[in-house]
Amino acid sequence: MDNARNSSSPIRPLQSIEEVDAGLGAAGYIASRPISTAIYLAHHLQKPILVEGPAGVGKTELAKSVAAWLKLPLIRMQCYEGLDESKALYEWKYGKQLLYTQILKDKVGSVIGESDNLAVALDKLHAFGDIFFSRNFLEPRPLLRALEQPGGAVLLIDEIDKSDQEFEAFLLEILSDYQVTVPEIGCVTALVPPIVLLTSNSTRDLGDALKRRCLHLHIGFPDEKLEARIIASRVPDIDVRLLKQLVSFVQQLRALDLKKLPSVSETIDWAKVMVLMHIAVLETAVVRDTLNVLLKFEADIEAAEKHISSLTHKAQREAGIA
Amino acid sequence: MPGVVEAPAGVPLTSASEPLRRFLQAARGAGLRVSAAEGIDAVRALDVVGYSDRAVLKDTLGLVLAKTPDEKALYHEAFDLYFKHEALSADKDGENAPGGDVNSPPQGSGNALSQLLTEDDRAGLATAMEAAGRESGIENIRFFTQKNLYTRRILVHMGLHAVEDEVEALRTGETQLGMDRAALLESRVARLRDTVRDFVERNMLLFARGENEQYREALLKSARLSNLERRDMERLRVLVRQMAKKLAARYAKTRRRRLRGHLDVRLTLRKNMGWGGIPFVTVWKQKRIEKPRVMVLCDVSGSVAAMSQFLLMFLYALNEALSDIRAFAYSGSLIEVSDILEKEPVEQAIHRIMDVIGFGSSNYGNALADFEDGWMEFVTNKTTVIILGDARGNHNDPRIDILARLSQRSRRIIWLNPEYRTMWGTGDSDMRRYAPFCNVVTECSTLRHLERAISDVLEGAN
Numbered sequence: 101m102d103n104a105r106n107s108s109s110p111i112r113p114l115q116s117i118e119e120v121d122a123g124l125g126a127a128g129y130i131a132s133r134p135i136s137t138a139i140y141l142a143h144h145l146q147k148p149i150l151v152e153g154p155a156g157v158g159k160t161e162l163a164k165s166v167a168a169w170l171k172l173p174l175i176r177m178q179c180y181e182g183l184d185e186s187k188a189l190y191e192w193k194y195g196k197q198l199l200y201t202q203i204l205k206d207k208v209g210s211v212i213g214e215s216d217n218l219a220v221a222l223d224k225l226h227a228f229g230d231i232f233f234s235r236n237f238l239e240p241r242p243l244l245r246a247l248e249q250p251g252g253a254v255l256l257i258d259e260i261d262k263s264d265q266e267f268e269a270f271l272l273e274i275l276s277d278y279q280v281t282v283p284e285i286g287c288v289t290a291l292v293p294p295i296v297l298l299t300s301n302s303t304r305d306l307g308d309a310l311k312r313r314c315l316h317l318h319i320g321f322p323d324e325k326l327e328a329r330i331i332a333s334r335v336p337d338i339d340v341r342l343l344k345q346l347v348s349f350v351q352q353l354r355a356l357d358l359k360k361l362p363s364v365s366e367t368i369d370w371a372k373v374m375v376l377m378h379i380a381v382l383e384t385a386v387v388r389d390t391l392n393v394l395l396k397f398e399a400d401i402e403a404a405e406k407h408i409s410s411l412t413h414k415a416q417r418e419a420g421i422a
Numbered sequence: 423m424p425g426v427v428e429a430p431a432g433v434p435l436t437s438a439s440e441p442l443r444r445f446l447q448a449a450r451g452a453g454l455r456v457s458a459a460e461g462i463d464a465v466r467a468l469d470v471v472g473y474s475d476r477a478v479l480k481d482t483l484g485l486v487l488a489k490t491p492d493e494k495a496l497y498h499e500a501f502d503l504y505f506k507h508e509a510l511s512a513d514k515d516g517e518n519a520p521g522g523d524v525n526s527p528p529q530g531s532g533n534a535l536s537q538l539l540t541e542d543d544r545a546g547l548a549t550a551m552e553a554a555g556r557e558s559g560i561e562n563i564r565f566f567t568q569k570n571l572y573t574r575r576i577l578v579h580m581g582l583h584a585v586e587d588e589v590e591a592l593r594t595g596e597t598q599l600g601m602d603r604a605a606l607l608e609s610r611v612a613r614l615r616d617t618v619r620d621f622v623e624r625n626m627l628l629f630a631r632g633e634n635e636q637y638r639e640a641l642l643k644s645a646r647l648s649n650l651e652r653r654d655m656e657r658l659r660v661l662v663r664q665m666a667k668k669l670a671a672r673y674a675k676t677r678r679r680r681l682r683g684h685l686d687v688r689l690t691l692r693k694n695m696g697w698g699g700i701p702f703v704t705v706w707k708q709k710r711i712e713k714p715r716v717m718v719l720c721d722v723s724g725s726v727a728a729m730s731q732f733l734l735m736f737l738y739a740l741n742e743a744l745s746d747i748r749a750f751a752y753s754g755s756l757i758e759v760s761d762i763l764e765k766e767p768v769e770q771a772i773h774r775i776m777d778v779i780g781f782g783s784s785n786y787g788n789a790l791a792d793f794e795d796g797w798m799e800f801v802t803n804k805t806t807v808i809i810l811g812d813a814r815g816n817h818n819d820p821r822i823d824i825l826a827r828l829s830q831r832s833r834r835i836i837w838l839n840p841e842y843r844t845m846w847g848t849g850d851s852d853m854r855r856y857a858p859f860c861n862v863v864t865e866c867s868t869l870r871h872l873e874r875a876i877s878d879v880l881e882g883a884n
Contacts, residue, residue, distance in 0.1 A: 133477065137478060312489075
C-alpha cells in the first residue's frame with residue numbers, strides 16, 4: 101500500500117542509523133543510540149514517534165533538529181486542555197463564506213437567467229457548482245497544513261498529555277493513515293507523509309490506541325559522557341575541565357532526593373552562566389550563588405545546599421583538580 | 423524501500439521470525455501487553471534494521487513493544503533474560519541457530535543422548551535440551567507446581583528412557599566395565615536432571631511471571647480486606663492507586679463531555695453586534711459540572727480500621743476528580759484528619775491517625791454529636807457524606823436524630839458497611855436504624871466493592 105507513496109517522497113531515504121546520528125549531530129543535537137534508531141525506524145516504517153521523558157531533556161529539541169537536518173518545515177502544534185479540531189485541523193472561513201452567499205444573492209439573477217418556471221431554475225442552480233463547502237473556504241490548521249506540505253514536513257504535536265482524551269481519539273486517523281476526513285469535503289490524504297513526533301511529560305496516561313500506533317521513545321537523563329558532549333556542542337566556549345566538573349556535579353545532584361531534578365536544559369543554562377561569569381573552576385561559593393539556575397524550587401535549593409561542598413569537591417576530584 | 427511495508431498477510435512466518443515470535447511470547451509472559459499489531463510492527467522493524475547487531479535489535483524492539491517506563495524496564499529484563507538463555511543454546515554460527523537446525527536432533531534417540539552424556543558435550547546437551555523444551559511446549563508453563571512435570575517431559579523427549587534402559591542393561595551385564603559405565607551415566611543423568619530443572623525455572627521466570635502477578639492481583643481485588651496479610655499491603659497500595667487512576671480518568675471523560683451543540687442565541691447576538699448582527703462568531707451553551715464535595719467519616723476502631731485505610735487511600739488518590747475532601751476519623755469521639763492527610767503521604771498519615779484516635783471502642787452517638795458541634799455548618803446541599811463503619815455502637819445511644827438532620831442538609835449520605843449484609847442489625851448493630859436516612863447503604867469489604875462505591879459517588883455528581 102505504501103510503495104507509491106514512498107517513491108513519491110522527495111525525502112531521501114535514510115541509509116543507516118549512523119547517518120541519522122551524524123545528521124542530527126550536524127544540526128546540533130547529540131543523540132543517544134535509541135534516539136537515532138527511533139528516527140531511522142520512524143522514517144522507514146512511516147510511523148509516528150511518541151517521545152516521553154522528564155521536562156527539559158530535549159524532546160521538543162529533537163523535532164526541531166530533525167527538521168533542520170532534513171531541511172523540512174517544522175509544523176508545531178502545542179496541545180492544551182480544550183484543544184479541538186477547529187484549532188488543530190481546520191476551520192471554515194465563516195466570514196468569506198458569508199460574503200460568498202452575499203455575492204451569490206446578487207448574482208443569482210444572472211446565474212438562473214430568464215427561467216420560466218421553478219424546476220428549470222432549480223436545475224440551473226444545481227448545475228452551478230456548489231463551492232460553499234470547498235477547499236477555498238477551508239482555513240488549514242497545523243495538522244492539515246502538515247498534510248498539505250508538498251515536500252513533506254516534520255509535525256510536532258507537543259505535550260499531547262495536556263490535551264483531552266477525546267482529542268487523542270481524533271488524532272488516530274492522522275497518525276495511522278496520514279489522512280483526515282473533513283465531513284463536507286471527504287478525505288484529505290498527505291501528499292508526502294510527514295515525520296510525526298508527539299511529546300508527553302506523562303502527566304496522564306495516554307490511551308492504548310494511540311500508543312499502539314506509535315513507536316515509543318523514552319528519553320531519560322543522559323549519562324555523564326553524553327551530557328558532556330551535549331554541553332560541549334551547545335556551549336562551545338566552555339573550558340574542558342570546567343565542563344567535566346559541571347557535568348559531574350549535575351549528575352551527582354540528580355542522585356539526591358529532589359522534587360524536580362535538574363535537566364539537560366538547566367545544565368546548558370548553567371554552563372552558559374559560568375562562561376558569562378568567566379569562571380574557570382567550580383567552587384562552593386560560586387555554586388551556592390548560581391544554584392537557582394539548576395533548581396527551581398525553594399525546598400530543593402534548601403535540600404541541596406547541605407551537600408554543595410561535598411559535591412563540589414567530588415566534582416573537582418573527578419575533573420582532576422585537587 | 424519497496425517490500426518493507428507490507429500488508430500483515432504478506433509477512434511470512436519464516437524461520438527467521440520464529441525466534442521473534444518466541445520472544446514476543448516471552449515478553450507477554452513478562453507482563454508486557456503486546457498486541458498483534460505491535461507484533462507485526464516488530465517484524466517490519468526488524469526487516470529494516472536486521473538481526474545482526476544485538477544492541478540495535480534491543481533498541482528497536484524496545485521502541486516497538488514497550489510503551490511505558492514500567493514496560494521499558496520489564497522489557498529490558500525480559501530481553502536480557504531471553505537472549506542470555508538463547509545464547510546458552512545457540513550454535514556457534516550465530517543468528518540462525520535458535521530457529522533453524524535445532525529442531526533436527528532426532529527426539530528419543532537414546533543412543534545420541536548417552537553418547538552426549540559420556541562425552542560430556544555440554545553444548546550438545548544444551549541444544550538437545552532446548553529442542554526438547556520446545557517440543558514439550560515449555561512456553562506454556564504457568565505455575566511453579568508444573569515444574570516437575572515439565573522437567574520430566576523434557577528429559578523424556580531427550581531420550582531418558584533409552585538411557586535408563588541402557589543403564590539397566592549394563593547393570594544386568596555385571597561386567598566391571600559395564601558397572602563403571604552405568605555409574606558414570608547415572609551421575610551424568612543426575613546432573614542433567616538438575617540442569618533441566620534449572621532450565622525449566624528460567625523458562626518459568628521468562629514466560630509465566632506476568633501471569634502469576636495478574637492472577638494474584640485478581641485474587642487480591644476480590645478478597646475481604648480484613649483477611650489480608652501484612653505482606654500484601656504494599657501490593658494493595660499499588661492496586662488502589664491504579665484503580666483510582668482509572669476511575670479518575672473515566673470520570674474526567676464524562677465530566678468534559680462535549681458541550682458544543684446548543685447555540686446560545688442571546689450571547690451570540692450580543693457578541694456579533696459589531697458586525698451588524700451577522701453571526702460571525704458563535705457562542706455555545708456551556709453546562710458547568712461541579713466536582714463532588716466529599717466528607718468522609720471513617721471508623722478507625724479495631725473492627726473496621728483496615729477498611730478505613732483503603733477508603734482514605736482511595737479518596738486521596740482520587741484527589742484530582744474531587745474538589746474538596748474533608749476527612750474525619752472516629753472511634754469513641756471524632757476528629758478532623760484532613761490536615762494530617764494533606765501534609766503527609768497517605769501511608770504515614772494513616773499510621774499517625776491510628777495512633778491518635780484509632781483502635782478504641784466505637785461510640786457512634788458520640789461521634790455524630792461531635793460532628794454536629796464542629797462541622798455540621800460546613801455541610802451544604804453539594805456535599806456528599808460518606809460514612810464508613812459497621813454501625814456497632816456498643817449499645818450507646820445511636821443519635822439517629824443527628825443523622826436525620828445531616829441527611830436533610832447534605833446532598834446525600836452513602837454508608838459503607840464492611841460487614842456481611844446478613845449481620846446488619848444483629849447484636850449491637852444499629853445499621854437498620856441508620857439506613858432510612860442514607861441514600862445508599864452498601865456492603866463494602868473488598869477492593870472491588872470500594873471501587874464500585876466510589877465510582878457511584880463520582881457518577882452521582884453529574
